[in-house]
Amino acid sequence: MDYDAIIVGGGLSGLTAASLLAKRHLKVAVIDKSYQPGGSCGVFKRKHVTFDQGSAMLYGFGENGFNAHRFVFNCLEEPIDMIQHNLLYCVNFKGKKIHFWADIEQFSEELADIFSSEKKNIKRFYHDMLEMYQHVMVENPTYTTADETDRNAALKSMLKHPISYIRFLSYLNKSAKSLLEKYFTDPEIFKFFDKLTSTYCYATVEEAPAVLAAVMFVDNHVGGSYYPAGSTLFLPGKLEKVIEENSGDMILEKEVLSFIFKDGKPAGVKLDDGRELYAPDIIYSGTVWNLYGKLIDPEYTTKQKIEWALNQVPTYPSVVLYTVVDRNSIPDGTAPIEMLVGNPDELDESEVTAYILSIDDRTLCAADEHTVIAIGPTFENWEGLDRKSYLLKKKLEQDRLIAVLERRFPNIRQAVRYAEVATPKTIERYNMKNGGAVAGPKQMLGQHMFKRLKTRTEWDNIFCCGESTVMGTGTPTVTTSGLTAANVLLKKLGKEPFVYQSGMKNFVRMVEKPFTAEMLYENYDENEKNVMREAMRCRLCEHPSCTNGNNTDIRGIMRRIAVGNFAGAQKRWSESSSEALMLEQFEARCICSVENGQAVKIREAIAFIEGVTS
Template identity: 65%
Template sequence: MNDDVIVIGGGLAGLTAASLLAKRGLQVTVIDKSYNPGGSCGTFKRDGAIFDQGSSMLFGFGEHGFNAHRFVFNCLEEPIDVIKNRILYCVTFEGHRIHFYDDIEKFIVELSAVFPSQKRNIARFYHDMRKIYQHVMVENPNYASADEADRKSSLKSLLRHPVSYARFLSYLNKSAKQLLQKYFDDPEIFKFFDKLTSSYCYATVEESPAILAAVMFVDNHVGGSYYPAGSTVYLPGKLEKVIEEHGGTMIGEKEVVSILFENGKPVGVELDDKRKLYAETIVYSGTVWNLYGKLIPSKETTADRIAWAQNLVPTFPSVILYAVVDKEVIPEDTEVVELLVGNPNAVDESEVTAYIHSIDDKTLCSENQHVIMAIGPSLETWEGLTKRQYEAKKKKEEERLLSVLENRFPGIKKHVQHVEISSPRTIERYTMKNGGAVAGPKQMLGQHMFKRLHIRSEWDTLFCCGESTVMGTGTPTVTTSAISAANAVLKKKGLKPFVYEPDRKQYVRIVDAPYTADRLFEGYLDEEKKIMREASRCLFCEHPLCSEGLHFDIRGIMRRVNVGNFTGAWNLASDYAGESALIAACQQRCAQNGLQGKPVEIVEVIHYLKKRGENRGLKPNL
């Protein structure tokens, strides 16, 4: 039997599109190469410490501004708790620590103290950008990419604020530098804004389109930045929960190697295990290079289209350092996100962003620790290396990134309990981001907005979402592209699209920091809490000993129970629920036995799922 929709890629965009489509009653299957959904927005554990793989400073959950994530969770009617960062982040720039407050007036004062000669210009610039942002983005919320925008809604907004719209559209083919030149005359402040655009969209002010920069400079202040309480596992986990509760299927650890065509149209996919799956519609959420360089057979497209895709300039490859450090080495005045600028004159390897979410979320590690994820560009060559050369290069990068952190946190090298490096090759292996370019094609003039992948492809059965599309880089933007893709599919099928409704019930709850382990699973029954806490002890091992040699996805069961996805967990557990001896043997092999002297109570979790399934009349997933 064919599905309604196959989604290629279980990153944030793919999961968002799939969950919205499943919510509307479509039969959806999501296929992802990884064993964990989420792509860059995923987690892994080391001896109990939780690390975010990549995306961890999340915008779009706020009560104000362009809040695409809040819109999605409200549409899905799925509760999620998020911590609001006390400030957006702090930038260390030429000896100054510049705090990005959500109060834009307070930020203007902060920035003016660094550039006193530009005080009036700074105020004028941010007030003008905020006015345009308010008129164009906020007053008439429309969670659609530019290529899918509703004409009636856009016309309504245009007629209400014609001057703001005209100014906004005039930025379409101008650079951020051209926009800034209308306000500033100090060369130093251009260097500062260079760092902002390189952080937001991996491009300099000369490369960045003004139309995007104008929004980004203001949006983050209005909406604020957030972190899912308990780690980012809850963001993709909740989306997966909605998919499976509505009859959808998640296929992990399988790669789509080709899109199947019949009569000149995409009709299905072939997996790396030779299986062929078919659907009326396909939603692709990967990179443009993989789409036209691998998945679409060359005979089904044109040489010009393939060349266009391959010639798109990627963002810098990235390297990521993950570390557990002694709590004492991180000063009390440290912000959750710190952008460390080593060279104000250029975007190079000295520019590192450090994320220390354990400051606000105490569930990520033990009380005497902090977890750090530090990410920056890598200008090294990573291909064609022997294993020894590769490991030596990783060690060199580890030392380099620790030295950058040492400048901000003196003595940190002596306080490292665990450290590891994710190279561009690692990033590509786990997320399929070509060359480790974490943000896809660079969002720069010449390949911005409508010059990228559109939501609707050349074929009416293939839709696209993700960072290669019109919206580009960032979690709110890929989420918006997913909303647009889902709505395009729904319109094609004659179903109701998801649109903004001012009176819609709110499902995003902002919780106070510091967030502690005793507050996890608030709102669940005591028995559910007990089982969820036990499942959360699972290390989600890449090569789990507990299920070695079996097709029993204990890791996947525990991950689902951890986020309250009991339906999805039961679907995986039901085939083995009656095999008590086998389950007990799996528990004895649990990696926590060696680390904590106490295994995850797999037997108890499976027994609970069996009882819960029987009480709800759920049948085994045969």
């Protein structure tokens, strides 16, 4: 066998599973179509500006609440610096600003000021949800998906707080609306909660299961909202670092075309370059549609299973606007994440979530700029367009999204220095999100929880994780699914799983905000700091001008150095066929050299990693 385990898909769930397995000394390979890991969590650059391509509303890093990210980094013993936002986010609803404070009492007071007729009910609702959340989720932390919960451990917890557990389980097959109706009567407050569930799990209160909504309404207050200091490059980058430091392989820019079966059982994968890789176990971190509609030959499954998978209803397709604007166009007091509700009565294209993460992280752009990213639904038809029609449609969409932002930031159109749009086609192309559905199958009644793809499949050596599985969308939930897949495999192999231990050493460091370039890498020595800052200047170009078709992965080497993955960078350099003399040519062709005469110092970076690993 080539590997102990192959992980198909390098999103957060796949990287989590792979890094934990590598930590337990399994030989793993992660295969991903993209040239950098992370799936929808990662960055791209335009000149000096860093954009988060997708997932940037990050939960689960705090000391309290459902803190799956913190648990994983503590298990991996991998340090990571995080910025905690003051607010979860701010919702702009019917001309009012609703601030999502960490203190639920403070939040419920503010909400009661807006829905005054429901003041007592708001207090009662959040009191009940918080109490249940503390009993079920916090007192006995379990970092596993519902389908793999240890029954004995669950029974002990249930006996401690039987009423809370009975109430919690009663919500399993009920809608969030039915839960809210036990507390509220004002139709307007239902519209508000509709916006919350559409943000949390991409479903309305009528669609969303109450068991998920009850947790979501509380968890994000208790746990808080975070951002990796220096950009989301660091979150997948740190997981990749653990994989490569423990002899794992990252096979990027390669797509898995199909699973290989031998004697009716999965045995490996076939890649788009013709290679076949084999392992006794496979972890799949992708969509349910691609698994049963593409990777598994119908010969090896049933017609019913294929139909079930293909009939999973997706979340709505999304569009994303990426902009750089004058800093003074964003007023003081703006939250890093703001939800702009255009139509309180229904979900339409006038509703976006705006991310101005440069408020808390000043490394993302110049001192006189802000990055503003807006994501929202699109109900346009993006299929079957010729190039001219497609580009025109993108331009119209860009103008429309800027107009949506203008309702909150009146001067933003004149302040735009750069803008581009990702359509559902873009999202599918780069992240393999079918139809541009960023959150996979909708987490709605009828295809929720145990009616979704589970960790275990009909084969005893294929395990699944990601947003198509039981927990659904969100970075802490997909991380939990990756952790669960890793633990299921470890237990199968007789190895120690990763479970919560009281007093675990903490590796997640909270940094001051606004975070600045001077603060980046402050815990590294001068030589490391200098080369990492130089590597951070790399544009991570999709089509690198520096190598100009040469197989040397300068982009990948620089990306690894920038997050402290020196072992992975050295490995990529050793795999190249370039002579050191070619590095001067690479520098001459560096896009930074072409634009401003200051090339990334590739030769110094290579000399550094050779010295570190010699």
